[in-house]
Amino acid sequence: MKSVRFTLAAAAAFVVVVIAAGSPAPALAAAGGVKPPEHNWSFDGPFGTFDRAQLQRGYRVYREVCSACHAMSLVRFRNLAQTGGPEFTQAQVAALAAEFKVPDGPNDQGEMFERPARPSDAFPRPFPNEQAARAANNGAYPYDLSVMAKARNYERGFPLFLLDIVTQYQEGGPDYIKALLTGYTEPPAGVELQPGQNWNVYKPGNVFAMPNMLNDGQIEYPKGADGRPQVPETAQQYAADVTAFLTWAAEPHMEQRKRIGFMVLSFLIIFAGLLYFTKKRIWSRLPEHSPGHT
């Protein structure tokens, strides 16, 4: 008996040591990048919602900077007006769409033609195909950004990954993207970069084909009543805004999801409470009711 207990204790201790020693290290080693800082997003947590103004600014950043190379072909202009998103008005959406020309056809002459985009159209692609995109970008392919916020993450390690269940940390993707957009530095001494390569602190492996695209004052934001922009026109702010926009684009029904979730969960908890007391009542009918049955 004693020896078995000892073995058990030793095994448990071994397990704890292994987890403690093994977990955080490979997270960094495997990623080859620094863990991004946790940004305070408006869409964090069980009651998080998108900030409409931020999403509208984010669209502007995408429109003026990212869309030169990156497609978002799963997003349609009409989505910009839908509830839980940037909530542009229908007229604004029609105007935003009309800024683009999209191919259509064939017409009754059998010819393809171009027309202004309509709200039902998807965001147009900047390049007709992957080869054209690569040819224009030193061989690197600018990925479609439609679900990018869900397609990137970083390893949280033990025990954070368990705590994330309770804290509902779901923003690994947005945190990584925002950090990446503002994570450019000079390469360390002794590292020589080829043309078309850039050094980024947060990119796994650090070498990143995309150059720094966001600089302070580069994009003009809507002005408030006092004639000044409501948020600072800085690279940090641009990065946060466009990341929020990408997060909405990847999860356009997030607000509805969290709202319904609260109702469903509240119902189930109350229902479970009622069932518990019903169960106790029914089981108390047993003549030899045992405390083990509660």
Next chain:
Amino acid sequence: MSGPSTYVPKLGIAKWLDARLPLPRLMHDSFVVYPVPRNLNYFWTFGGILMLMLVAQIITGVVLAMHYTPHSTMAFNSVESIMRDVEYGWLLRYMHANGASFFFIAVYLHIFRGLYYGSYKAPREVLWILGCIIFLLMMATAFMGYVLPWGQMSFWGATVITNLFSAIPLVGETIVTFLWGGYSVDNPTLTRFFSLHFLLPFMIFGVVILHVWALHVTGQNNPTGVEVKAVAKDTIPFTPYATIKDAFALVCFFAVFTYFIFYIPNYLGHADNYIQANPSVTPAHIVPEWYFLPFYAILRAVPDKLGGVLLMGAAVVILAFLPWLDTSRVRSMNYRPLARQCFWVFVVVCIMLGWLGSRPAEQPYVFLSQVFTALYFAYFLVALPLLGLFETPKKLPGSIAESVLGKLRGGSGSIVGTAATAEPNTKG
């Protein structure tokens, strides 16, 4: 166990049907008057929970299939269009994807309950083996379902797992070509996986019916492992007692399930699966879904491919041999002090294998995987066969009723006796 039917049809139509197809009688005998051991704890509620999970998966899955396009160039975008444009499509898909995980959470608790209380022992061997078959079918279904969104992990997971069959001597390559429908994972692979993913749940449903049938022939095991001796004293009718208890447990389980669906729907998934499948880009780490990680660790613990495949297969198949590997005549580990400790070590071993399965295949993880793989098999091949011969079990209660009523009186003397020989479990 159930004894003669006590169903008495009252309505005219009920009498008419009873004489022709006694379906109401079957239901009445199976889910109303069916005698349930009175001392079951909440670990016995997972059977019912699993039944409902299967139904939920089938319903959400059938609706998803109405909107899904099984084609390598369209599958990824069709899943995204379900998430974006189908009314409540995001809900259906998150229910289905997280449903698979919660199906496995429930089935693992169900299996570990069986391991702890010795539910696999005579006369429940067939019941147990049917359960093993369901588990195997579930694994196949879940694996093929994960391929359907056609993301990077779908594609590369499918590539890794189907490639395992190539380790089989002589016919391996042929089998892989057959699975792929070509010479690499591509559109024909996707379409056949979709077809099979639709078929297998109904096969599971069929085996579940056999599983429940076998259960209702032998009756349920219980925490003491002592068979029912006097139905009147040891059991209570399924309805209302088990029904209301199962309902409560089920709603609690669904509350946790719901929390994941609505608040952290992607927690159990992998970010790489939101990148469309690309045969020319390999992900940094190919990892399966969490519920396969222990088996994945066992697979990679062996340097030889065929050896790894065989060992991984053995890790699942060995469960089916448990009724004959465990030599003890006592079922419940509540009365087996040494086996109980081995059981908890085994639980830790499984968790550690799960963690190791998520690590890259490099040292020290490979070595640790080998250690824990050895411990995994030692539980089945060393601990359980030998313990039955050497272990001195605690004294078993005379009956289920005695174990419950003894507790009520506050006296525990009759249950926890000191060293005594085990009373053989006679079939009740």
